Amino acid sequence: MTTQPEVKVGDAAPDFKLKGIGGKEYALGEFKGQKNVVLLFYVLDWTPG
Secondary structure, three states: OOOOOOOOOOOOOOOOEEEOOOOOEEEHHHHOOOOOOOOOOOOOOOOOO
16 A cells, blocks of 8 residues: 655645546646636435435
């Protein structure tokens, strides 16, 4: 297992990839210098009950 360095407040975010709705993969680096990026986490949003 590879350990990642700790990210502290004020640090630049490391480049990473996440899958969006529909399975499309997005990399943070794709948006560098173009847009602001906001990440939202909805805990249990797509689960029943």
